[in-house]
Amino acid sequence: MFPWLAFGHILPFLQLAKIMAKKGHKISFVSTPRNIDRLPQLPPSLITFVKLPLPPVDGLPTTAEATSDLEIHAVSYLKRAYDLLQQPLAGFLRSSRPDWILFDYVPFWLPGVARDLGIPTAYFSIFLAGALGFLGPPSVLIDGGDYRKKPEDFTVAPNWVDFPTTVAYTYYDIKNTFDCVEDDASGVNDLIRIGLSARNCDVVTVRSCSEFDSDWLRLLDNIYEKPVLPVGQLPPPPPAAEADPTAWGSIKEWLDEQGSGSVVYVAFGSEAKPSQDQLTELALGIENSGLPFFWVLRTRRGESDPDEIELPPGFEERTRGRGIVCTSWAPQLRILGHDSVGGFLTHSGWSSVVEALSLRRALILLTFYSDQGINARVLEERELGYCIPRDESDGSFTRDSVAESLRVVMVSEEGKIYRDRAKEMSGLFGDRGRQSRYVDNLLAHLLNNE
Incomplete structure (x- = not known):
């Protein structure tokens, strides 16, 4: 291979x-x-x-x-x-x-x-x-x-x-x-x-x-x-014991305190990196949604990347207790498999999609480049993912569209189709x-x- x-x-x-x-x-x-x-x-x-x-x-x-x-x-x-x-x-x-x-x-x-x-x-x-x-x-x-x-x-x-x-x-x-x-x-x-x-x-x-x-x-x-x-x-197979059980233990402890299906997991894979403007709108949208969240945030692409992105001032203080921002590796499969996680805000990378659907997690989609755009349209066509509304010409989005998209998929009656379809598809993907x-x-x- x-x-x-x-x-x-x-x-x-x-x-x-x-x-x-x-x-x-x-x-x-x-x-x-x-x-x-x-x-x-x-x-x-x-x-x-x-x-x-x-x-x-x-x-x-x-x-x-x-x-x-x-x-x-x-x-x-x-x-x-x-x-x-x-x-x-x-x-x-x-x-x-x-x-x-x-x-x-x-x-x-x-x-x-x-x-x-x-x-x-x-x-x-x-x-x-x-x-x-x-x-x-x-x-x-x-x-x-x-x-x-x-x-x-x-x-x-x-x-x-x-x-x-x-x-x-x-x-x-x-x-x-x-x-x-x-x-x-x-x-x-x-x-x-x-x-x-x-x-x-x-x-x-x-x-x-x-x-x-x-x-x-x-x-x-x-x-x-x-x-x-x-x-x-x-x-993926069921996750094996983590090399650092202490790290998972602290994450699990926080997830255990959240309501069933209430947490949004946010991660964009190993390569996708939002621009600073995108990160600001994302963060404020997640904050304004009022939902608990676990966010794995990649602020740089490699050691040579000079453009480190930063969360808006005060974001972590204002959301402390309701959300966690992790800037290092996190056990994605274990997090997605936890009962408190209900939705996944993802870049539409197919490995992440397979993991989420095999574990019955509803999908909120925010694409960046490459095949992600087609993946998102395939999921959207099958009512397996909800794409955050964006400006058609430049792909920009607002904090309001992020907050509304998260609430639609996670809690609204309108978004029940995405939650139900994820559960249905777990029988195939999982x-x-x-x-x-x-x-x-x-x-x-x-x-x-x-």
């Missing part, structure tokens, strides 16, 4: 690796030393971790090995360094001779390397089938034949989607993401990487399940013209046995096509 150097990619790859390993398969998990050292400790016999040092690149801090270590504009330098892993990875493949390689979209060059060695490849997309379907066929992504040239063109479903859907980018979401359709410092943009990975692999695997994504999976079968296999939603059978189907395909 060879994931891209972002923890939103590494962790789903690791979850799939653990499921496969428990079914009796030998997994070599390839990444850089620092990223591997930051992963949860596993029994040594389960997965072999292979460390490939990241080559130095001008513009990339020597301590940066993941996207969360960097400001957004510097991620393209990480891609350039990642592309330089081609030769050391080829050396490892030559010596280890794996039966299959599961790879991410960034190493678009990997199918060619593997083909020369006689090794089949599976492109494993952590992006939703809806996101891949919206982007389109490989020919569109690779050859620049996309009729969509302006951000406005991405605000409606593309012409190859053959079923009714409201899934499309909002203008502000695509504006935030539009740099991915232009060349970056790595020399190859993300759309070309996705297109080449999908075109040149032997099979495409997607984090999805047919009960949730049947139309989009069928579309991918048509536009990719090769097998497209869902691997399930990869719900069913580890059903989701594990998708991995069985994938393994059967790989075994029959070595």
Whole structure:
């Protein structure tokens, strides 16, 4: 397995690796030393971790090995360094001779390397089938034949989607993401990487399940013209004992004092960082909602980020007792699983969505960039998430819209649909046995096509 150097990619790859390993398969998990050292400790016999040092690149801090270590504009330098892993990875493949390689979209060059060695490849997309379907066929992504040239063109479903859907980018979401359709410092943009990975692999695997994504999976079968296999939603296992039980103990003690379903959990993943204006409106909206909250706040992106964001003056004093702001790591799965948590204000990253829905938590959505905008529209279309109202042109929002959105989803009769739908969907997303059978189907395909 060879994931891209972002923890939103590494962790789903690791979850799939653990499921496969428990079914009796030998997994070599390839990444850089620092990223591997930051992963949860596993029994040594389960997965072999292979460390490939990241080559130095001008513009990339020597301590940066993941996207969360960097400001957004510097991620393209990480891609350039990642592309330089081609030769050391080829050396490892030559010596280890794996039966299959599961790879991410960034190493678009990997199918060619593997083909020369006689090794089949599976492109494993952590992006939703809806996101891949919206982007389109490989020919569109690779050859620049996309009729969509302006951000406005991405605000409606593309012409190859053959079923009714409201899934499309909002203008502000695509504006935030539009740099991915232009060349970056790595020399190859993300759309070309996705297109080449999908075109040149032997099979495409997607984090999805047919009960949730049947139309989009069928579309991918048509536009990719090769097998497209869902691997399930990869719900997390029950949390193991924390390395620092004292930290969880203090969090649990506070949560135990709150009413059932009353707390809003707020977290935007390892990478999404609000602007200072957004943070101010968010904080004042959370304050004005009157609801108890637990907020995991990321104030910087990596050590080199000079723009540290700050809460409004007096916010923590005014909300003391009603809410907690945590600026370090927090055990998200344990928090979401606590009975006092009723809703999750999230960036719509799919791992967070899967965790929340598997635990019956209603979703309030605030997107920032990348596939988050499509994820949010997929959830909105199914009445599984409520998007905070924003200005269509620039994505700005107000403290009043934040406060009202939280109250709608958490306590109002209008928002009961979101609470009920989250409970309904937990039967699908949280069913580890059903989701594990998708991995069985994938393994059967790989075994029959070595």
